[in-house]
Amino acid sequence: MSAPDSRVEWLIVGGGIHGTYLARELKESGITPDDLMVVDSEGELLASFRQKARACGMETLRSNYVQHIGPSPFGLERFAEANDRGDELVPTQNSQPRPTLDLFIDYAEYIVKRFDLRKLVDKATVTGISGDGPLRVETTGGSIRAANVVLAVGPNERFHCPTWAEETDRVSHVWDKSTAPPQRIRDGERVWVIGGGTTATQFATSVAGQATSVVLCSRSPLQSALREAEPRWLNWQYITKQLHSLPPGSQARYDRLRKARNEGTIPPYLRRELDRVDNLEHHHEELTAAVETQDGVLLTGEQGVGYQADRVVLATGFESVYGRPLVDQIASELALERGYRGMPVLEDSTLAWRKRDGECSRVFVTGRLAEGSLGAFAGNIPGARRAAERILNSQPERTPNQTASLSP
The missing domain is CATH 3.50.50.60 (FAD/NAD(P)-binding domain)
Incomplete structure (x- = not known):
């Protein structure tokens, strides 16, 4: 102090x-x-x-x-x-x-x-x-x-959580605890990981050994990129040309940054690991509800179809x-x-x-x-x-x- x-x-x-x-x-x-x-x-x-x-x-x-x-x-x-x-x-x-x-x-x-x-x-x-x-x-x-x-x-x-997700004993954010992923999953559980980026993929592959099945659920198709942005964004002259020519704090700078960043992507080596895990599948759908039941958590997709899980982990960013x-x-x-x-x-x-x-x-x-x-x-x-x-x-x-x- x-x-x-x-x-x-x-x-x-x-x-x-x-x-x-x-x-x-x-x-x-x-x-x-x-x-x-x-x-x-x-x-x-x-x-x-x-x-x-x-x-x-x-x-x-x-x-x-x-x-x-x-x-x-x-x-x-x-x-x-x-x-x-x-x-x-x-x-x-x-x-x-x-x-x-x-x-x-x-x-x-x-x-x-x-x-x-x-x-x-x-x-x-x-x-x-x-x-x-x-x-x-x-x-x-x-x-x-x-x-x-x-x-x-x-x-x-300040985690970003979907509007349908209310955190409970069975629904939590990936950053809620500092313990390693396998210690947060009970043997034999059906686990849904919500998100399509690097964090979600890392968590999903990490718990596959404990879970009976793992579903990686994302709103959009999975996209791969080796880095968070193109290497030219490491060059100060390029940064000066692309950003400093625009007004400071402007929407133009903001939009150029968002276009440049490979937000929500996973690197190719993680994509290959994802494909190698037998009990892990990717599900592409927007979820709309999560309700705890006697058997776990009932998830509802945008088409009205229900999915049963024992545990739901949110990896939806900040x-x-x-x-x-x-x-x-x-x-x-x-x-x-x-x-x-x-x-x-x-x-x-x-x-x-x-x-x-x-x-x-x-x-x-x-x-x-x-x-x-x-x-x-x-x-x-x-x-x-x-x-x-x-x-x-x-x-x-x-x-x-x-x-x-x-x-x-």
Whole structure:
């Protein structure tokens, strides 16, 4: 817990992939530990990422081995080789190898320890931000004064659930629990997984060994894509041409992003795994109702046909981070400008959130909040790297902290 009315130069809200990556970059740039803080409700860096990855049955990452939280693109590869774990870099058609989840997490923990990032974390929940000049950050552990604040937040626990789905003992969301999928299914159950994206497919294949049958039910036909977007969206010149030529926060930027992202797709290797599982089938239909019965759950489709299940798991995504209450509070209190559907209006070169009067605030964003400036990979690991580059542009040049820069 922070001391009452602590003061720091940089405060990062959220200790996920983006918050952890930025904390390391800021520390390496010369920001001292006394001037840098990460406020996270779990009190542990990457805790939420680990929980969600385990909960959906993730075994490998979709991104390749150069995407991670370390400073060197090939750091994870060197870490794997040094620890005799090269077999955890999974060969992938038309792509560089992808790391297993265990390898990715172990390397991330190595980076956290190597850069001594745990000492930066304050276990608390940010409830609001106010002030002009030094910002006053209100948390469940007290108030903190910060010259600069970075919002490295996702949608939190704001799951998107179909209107027909009322959560019960037999109907739950995939993120409701942090336990591994097989432990959430009783032997012999008939399981329906609702959703057609990567999370739904990972969960469905993970529980097939426990269940008598698994049905993956989606509103639309399954679509495959190796990545979340075309690789050209990794190129800053391309991002500048495609987005920065359009008005910040505009519907035009929003629509271009939605067109660019392969939302709801599954990578080819998962599609092949789906096809290999004998007791797993895909059902394409919009469901309209779910009613608990003595025998389990009766699901009704749009054609009026009923389907019996013992357990229903929703893998239907999250609500937009634009509508997160904390984001609303900060934008309202600090008079920050918002665009189409609540998109933050940012200074593209620094990711500073503009005020309604056109001036730049000292609130910066990363992750999906920054997609209007960073492009289709904003919410992914490449987006964390791009965000750190832009945010570091906003501060005076310092003497970098050369912490073991040649090691993985």
